[in-house]
Every structure is written in structure tokens, then in C-alpha cells.
Amino acid sequence: MMYNQTLSLPFRKIYAIDFEYYGDAGEVPKIVCMVVQNVHTGEISRVWRDELRNMKTPPFETEEDIVILTYFAPAEIQSMLALDWSTNVSVIDLFAEFRCETNGNPNIIRKRLVDALSHYHLEHLIPEEKEAMRSLILSGGPWTKDQQADILHYCEQDVLALAPLLNAILEHQNWSDLRLNHALLRGRYMKAVGSMQHRGIPIDIDFLQNLDIHWEQIKIELIETVNVDFGVYVDGSFKEALFESYLARKGHSWPRLNSGRLALDKDTFSSMSKRYPIVQPLHELRKTLNELKLNNLAVGKDGRNRTMLSPFSAKTGRNQPSTAKFVFGPAKWVRGLIKPEPGMALAYCDWSSQEIAIAAALSEDELLWKAYESGDPYIAFAIQAGLAPAGATKKTHKDIRNRCKSVVLGTNYGMSAYGVAQAAKIHEIEAKSLLQKHRETYRQFWAWADNNKDIGLLGLKLETCFGWPIQVEAGNVKANTFLNWPMQAHGAEMMRVACILAVERRINLCAPIHDALLIEAPSDQIDADVAKLKECMSQASEEVLGKGKICRVDADIVKYPDRYMDEQGQEMWDKIMSLLRKVQ
Secondary structure (H helix, E strand, C coil): CCHHHHHHHCCCCEEEEEEEECCCCCCCCCEEEEEEEECCCCCCCEHHHHHHCCCCCCCCCCCCEEEECCCCCCHHHHHHHHHCCCCEEEEEHHHHHHHHHHCCCCCCCCCCHHHHHHHCCCCHCCCCCHHHHHHHHHHHCCCCCHHHHHHHHHHHHHHHHHHHHHHHHHHCCCCHHHHHHHHHHHHHHHHHHHHHHHEEEEEHHHHHHHHHHHHHHHHHHHHHHHHHCCEEECCCCHHHHHHHHHHHHHHCCCCCCCCCCCCHHHHHHHHHHHCCCCCCHHHHHHHHHHHCCHHHHHCCCEEEEECCCCCCCCCCCCCCCCCCCCCCCCCHHHHEEEEECCCEEEEEEEEEEHHHHHHHHHHHHHHHHHHCCCHHHHHHHHHHHCCCCCCCCCCCCCHHHHHHHHHHHHHHCCHHHHHHHHCCCCCCHHHHHHHHHHHHHHHHHHHHHHHHHHHHHHCCCCCCCCCCCEEECCCCCCCCCCHHHHHHHHHHHHHHHHHHHHHHHHCEEEEECCCEEEEEEEEHHHCHHHHHHHHHHHHHHHHHHHCCCCCCCEEEEEEEECCHHHCCHHHHEEEEHHHHHHHH
């Protein structure tokens, strides 16, 4: 069967491919088989693992004018890298394109291949007994000849669905050259994701195993150690009434639910621990006790944290890796497990005040951009709004800067006067005045932000510079969603471009972490690679923000035998290290 829309794409050849594999969490996948279809001719190749292992090159051409068609390309890229094959091909990832076409649609709950096929009325292509076959593959064999044939047939069914699915997407929305370029850009990012998932993050595995052995005893001791300062745990259980008494003694206000009870969710604790740093150890303790099971971290036998980064999973297009499996997911002290290997170094490079830069550049508010360029947008706002004199600094006007910081950061999320008052420790009347000052100072930004909100609430489409959209039924979403979405979504675009450039320039990229990238290199090469990565990140920011608009990049370098550490997790790490020595 020919697919006219698909075959009209400007590629010399299109190959639909799929691998089957298995393996424990954190490990490089063990390849079982692959199936390839030449979409132009319909020819199909089925290759079992024994033959794949002996192949030095893929059973299809790999050049820039060749495109591979997949559903969730990181899995295929990881498989190709596991076989030591070239990945020098263009990619169209139908998972990313299905997400792109349906982002914001409340009826799309799951994003599997079967869900995409159902959405485009291709139910006849959905294989039967999918879960049973997947379980057979994940068993790791050995498989009988009949089972091998069944697995190859199952893999082939997924491959045969890809060209019709792409054709359905193209018929639903005829792609312009620009739309195709956006799809290929997303495909390049999915290749980069596959590369990062293959490399992983170096973990001090001996220390992790030692910690895991003593973890239950450490948790008991940890509660007692932290509780000395708070008195809110009884027999290992957190008591809300005791915490309320603690807050009253300290004179700390705390958000409450409509019922009047304290809001004790992790997001509230996270934001309030920034307002009251004294409760940070309690926040880290609750996060550690509630979320962390050390054996859930996906760490392979080679000491690498590898897990699905879940690209394009959020409405903003950001990644959503598992908070249990990804080392940057649990409490911040856990990041101390990250350690470069002997002779190696790591660098954590992040964009400085990324969301403010995006808001200023995209709204074309030159005053806000000048505030960003100053290096301290919070004191700059204070000066521009007449709240501090020219020449004021963080040191000379600390209090007003802190107030202005709460406003500048909160406006991107539509924070209310009450929220600003809570964050800045000021009266709500003063918070209202500061928010009004922000509106008066940055009129161009607010006109742009309010317009975005109106577009979204009317059920119309908002879109990033590289075509990632959101469109929600009118009245089916909160207004503040559309205030922050442009900043987050363009931040995601910036991160994707930087990852693409870094991987294509052969920088050893380990993982993206929201607005930061983690790389590794030999210790004597890390400074040069950080300089190269900063170039990638600066170029990415300029491509998103516009010519001459560059987001600053900061870098922290860690060389063996030191370990990576988040400063917000240092206190808890020190406590746990002390307890580990004690229980041993």
C-alpha cells in the first residue's frame, strides 16, 4: 500500500524501524531483534539478535538525506548505540509529533502507539495481545523458535503501523517546509535524548550500596536528629498539630487549605522552605521519608544512572523523568551520590535567570531586558520603579531587593498579592503596591502576557518559536497557565537546541536538568568542554530569544575524587553521613 503524503516528503529513503529489547533498570538495553521497512518499496527485513550482534553497520542506509521513522526514537537510538552503530540519520519521531498535534487536548490521556493509532482511526493496525508479547520479551529468554517468530511478528506489526500513522498525521495537517523542519528539529532532540540515556550519570555505586544496606536504621536515626530542632515527630510519625505549634512559636505564617488545615504538600513545603530556610531540613526529611527508596534509583552495574527522560511529556514540552528513578528527582541531598569516575570531571552548567530573559526578549520589553542584562534583575527593578536609588546594590538595599525578587519571580506565575506577601514576609497591602509597580514599570511585558492569557482562555493556539503548541478548550484551564507557559515552553526549546548542539559537537552530555545541563570529560579537558558547552547554550538562547539576546550561563565543575553537591542538600547530606558512620 502506498502512502502518498508520506512519500512526498523530501528524503531519498524513509525507513520505519523498531527494536525489541529487555534489561534491568539502569542497564544498557539487551537487544532481542529489529524490524525495518523501506517505506518507498514496502520491503521488510527481520533480524534476530545473533545476526544483529555481528553487524558492524545497520541493515539500512545512514546518511543525512535518509530519515528513520519511529515511535519514541530514544529507544531506537539507544539500541543502535548499544550495537555500536552510526546514528547519522534524520529522525521523524511520531510520538513527539502526536504530542505536538494533541497537546492540551483533555481527551488524550495516554500517549502510546496504540493511543495514537486509535486517535487517527487506525485501530485495525493495533496488534493483539500486546502486553503478553511484551512480557515474553522482557523475560529475557531463552525463546523457542516459535516464540522467536512470534516476537519478530509482533515487532513487525509496530513497524507496519508507522507509515500509515505518519500519513494520517500529514493528511490531518498538511506540513509546510517550516512544519517539517520543526519535526526534524524534534527528531534531532530525540536522538540527543537517546545518547544521554545511553551515557547516563556517574554514581558512587559502592557508597550507594553501603547506604542502602543501612538505610532503614539511618531513617530512624535521621528522624530523631532532625526532630530535635522541631519536635514534630512522635514514634516516627509527623504530627500536624505539633508542627502548627512550632510555627506559632516561631511566628511563621503558613498557607492553609480551604478547610483551615495547614497545606503540607511537597510544593508548599518547597516554597515555604525558601521563605523560611530554617525549615529546609524538615522539608528535606519529609521528602526523603515520603519519596526516597534508594533501590528505586535506576543505576546499572557499571555505576550509571540511566532512566527514561520522558521528553515532551509536559504541556510545556519539558522532560518529565521519574522522580524515583532519576538521581535529580528525590531530595536534593541524594545528588551527593553523583561522582565522576577516576581521571574524570563533571560540570553543571545552567542558564542564569532564564525565565526573566525569555519574558523580556519575547515581550520586547527593553526595560525588562536591561534589568536582566544588569546581572541583578531584582535590584534593577527596584531602581527602575523608583523603589531604590541609582547605584543601589544587593548589599546596600538587601530588604527592598528581597521584596522585589518575590515580585519579579512571582509575576511569571500570576502570583497573587497574598502569595507575594507570604514569600517576601510583607503585608498584603505592600505586596499589592509592588505588583502594581511591576505592571507600571514593564508595560510592554504585561501587554504581551495578558494577550497570551486571552488567547489561551479563548481556546486559541499558543505556539513557541519552533512550533510546540498548546490549545485547550475554552474554560477548561486556569488563567495563570497561560502566563507561565510561554516562558517554560521556550525554556524547553532552548534546552532542546542546546542538547542537540552539544551532542552533535561530541560533548559528553549526561543529562538535562530543567534549565541546566550536566556533562563529563577527562579532568584535563573539562575546562575546554565547558567553554564549548557555554557556546552551545549561548547559541541556543540566541536562536530562541532573537539576535543579540543571549542568556548568561554559569558553570560548576567537580573533579574526581570530589562529588557533586547541591548546596541546599549539603546540611542533610552531612547529617546522613554522620549517621552512616554511627550505624556502621
